[in-house]
Amino acid sequence: MEKKLTVDVCLSPYMYPVHHKDDAIVVVIDILRATTAMCTAFHHGVEKMIPVATVEEATQYKQQGFMVGAERNGIALEGFDFGNSPFSYMTDKIKGKTIVISTTNGTQAIEAAKNAHQVVIGAFTNISALCDYLVSENRSILLLCSGWKNRFNWEDSVFAGAVTQRLLAEGLFKTSDAATAMLFLYEQSQKNQIKFIRNSSHAERLAAMGLKKDIKYCFQLDKTTVIPVLEGKYLVKLSSYF
Amino acid sequence: MEKKLTVDVCLSPYMYPVHHKDDAIVVVIDILRATTAMCTAFHHGVEKMIPVATVEEATQYKQQGFMVGAERNGIALEGFDFGNSPFSYMTDKIKGKTIVISTTNGTQAIEAAKNAHQVVIGAFTNISALCDYLVSENRSILLLCSGWKNRFNWEDSVFAGAVTQRLLAEGLFKTSDAATAMLFLYEQSQKNQIKFIRNSSHAERLAAMGLKKDIKYCFQLDKTTVIPVLEGKYLVKLSSYF
Numbered sequence: 001m002e003k004k005l006t007v008d009v010c011l012s013p014y015m016y017p018v019h020h021k022d023d024a025i026v027v028v029i030d031i032l033r034a035t036t037a038m039c040t041a042f043h044h045g046v047e048k049m050i051p052v053a054t055v056e057e058a059t060q061y062k063q064q065g066f067m068v069g070a071e072r073n074g075i076a077l078e079g080f081d082f083g084n085s086p087f088s089y090m091t092d093k094i095k096g097k098t099i100v101i102s103t104t105n106g107t108q109a110i111e112a113a114k115n116a117h118q119v120v121i122g123a124f125t126n127i128s129a130l131c132d133y134l135v136s137e138n139r140s141i142l143l144l145c146s147g148w149k150n151r152f153n154w155e156d157s158v159f160a161g162a163v164t165q166r167l168l169a170e171g172l173f174k175t176s177d178a179a180t181a182m183l184f185l186y187e188q189s190q191k192n193q194i195k196f197i198r199n200s201s202h203a204e205r206l207a208a209m210g211l212k213k214d215i216k217y218c219f220q221l222d223k224t225t226v227i228p229v230l231e232g233k234y235l236v237k238l239s240s241y242f
Numbered sequence: 243m244e245k246k247l248t249v250d251v252c253l254s255p256y257m258y259p260v261h262h263k264d265d266a267i268v269v270v271i272d273i274l275r276a277t278t279a280m281c282t283a284f285h286h287g288v289e290k291m292i293p294v295a296t297v298e299e300a301t302q303y304k305q306q307g308f309m310v311g312a313e314r315n316g317i318a319l320e321g322f323d324f325g326n327s328p329f330s331y332m333t334d335k336i337k338g339k340t341i342v343i344s345t346t347n348g349t350q351a352i353e354a355a356k357n358a359h360q361v362v363i364g365a366f367t368n369i370s371a372l373c374d375y376l377v378s379e380n381r382s383i384l385l386l387c388s389g390w391k392n393r394f395n396w397e398d399s400v401f402a403g404a405v406t407q408r409l410l411a412e413g414l415f416k417t418s419d420a421a422t423a424m425l426f427l428y429e430q431s432q433k434n435q436i437k438f439i440r441n442s443s444h445a446e447r448l449a450a451m452g453l454k455k456d457i458k459y460c461f462q463l464d465k466t467t468v469i470p471v472l473e474g475k476y477l478v479k480l481s482s483y484f
Contacts, residue, residue, distance in 0.1 A: 009394075011253060011394060012257060012260070014256075015254060015256060015257060015392075018254070018256055018391075018392045019393070149260075150257075151261070151419070151420065152420035152423065153419050154419040154423060157423060176394070177390070177394055177395045177396040177399075177441070177442065177443050177444075178393065180396065180441045181394065181396060181427055181441075184427055184430050184431075185426055185427060185430075188426050188429075188430050189426075199419070199422045199423075199426075200419065201418070202419075
């Protein structure tokens with residue numbers, strides 16, 4: 001069988017217009033820490049999340065009485081309920097609630113991709129469920145790295161390589177040069193996990209803030225089987241599959 | 243000594259506005275084949291080259307009597323004097339002349355970076371001279387990959403990794419995540435050159451056009467010590483250093 005489906009990697013939200021593909025599923029990736037935090041929140045029972053790109057929007061929702069997570073440059077903003085740490089979403093108070101989230105990079109990536117065929121949220125913490133879903137859909141896949149302020153970042157790109165590896169194992173997909181390269185990067189990083197984390201400037205940044213516990217959590221596999229999916233302005237738990 | 247100079251990699255001309263750094267030297271990279279062809283042309287005595295982004299500009303210059311190279315999608319355009327093959331520039335007829343060149347990706351990258359502190363042309367064929375020059379200048383370096391139609395491509399990115407490796411050996415530079423990642427990619431590719439070329443979709447494209455000889459040439463090291471540099475609208479041979 002000819003491999004007709006593609007797996008492509010967009011290394012920055014800034015590049016999204018170049019990579020956009022009408023019929024592809026877009027996986028938004030912000031390992032440290034937005035998309036990991038989102039998976040955690042849904043695992044802990046949040047009903048809906050509203051990702052917003054700007055602090056202004058986050059503030060408006062806060063004034064309307066929503067619980068809001070707001071983070072910039074690794075720091076939880078004052079006056080909001082959560083930052084970007086997955087641990088802050090491990091609480092019963094979010095159960096059944098709609099909460100709002102705005103982060104440095106991840107929510108911008110969601111905004112960039114919002115008109116795609118489908119937008120789902122990926123992290124190491126939901127990687128197996130995510131890849132099973134992607135394989136089941138029989139569509140081309142665009143892995144969208146949130147990066148750092150529109151630049152390439154290490155951990156999102158390597159995660160894209162990890163997903164590429166799992167998709168290729170199914171034999172359905174052909175890869176773009178970017179997907180092939182990120183696969184190589186992932187394979188290389190597998191050989192030396194410590195050096196791998198040291199190569200992430202954002203992991204270094206978070207470690208300097210005393211957030212090593214967060215970093216460790218964000219690189220753990222399969223803490224959950226939830227896949228957040230964008231429906232209109234809301235992220236909800238993908239229910240068609242699980 | 244604190245490493246203050248940075249080596250960064252911009253993986254697509256589309257990303258240039260994100261990576262632009264006022265005081266950096268920009269190295270434009272289009273291994274297959276524009277920047278390799280430019281190095282070849284200067285090695286064979288061309289006096290000046292005028293890189294132009296569009297076929298329309300190339301046509302205007304042709305009408306004014308210039309010799310013009312014009313290529314799109316790997317194919318030399320009809321009615322012009324050269325395509326994008328380095329071999330087409332190995333001729334005495336360019337000696338001392340000003341010629342015009344327009345290609346699918348490389349001349350667009352030059353256009354994107356034209357207002358940088360300095361723009362130089364890099365290829366495997368001038369890598370040692372290039373890196374010696376970059377180290378001598380004591381400035382931050384931005385390696386600008388021409389890519390393929392604004393997407394990441396394999397061979398330009400790996401070349402950026404090769405340059406990064408040589409610059410790091412001097413101990414003067416710190417790397418961005420993108421530079422670190424491309425260094426890893428280069429190290430990985432070194433282990434298996436054949437697989438490396440197979441991973442380049444553009445090398446595959448050119449091979450399918452019967453251009454394996456071009457591919458082989460474009461991956462050879464140090465065929466020349468010339469470094470083309472942008473001065474106004476012209477590429478000229480960098481003379482301050484050699």
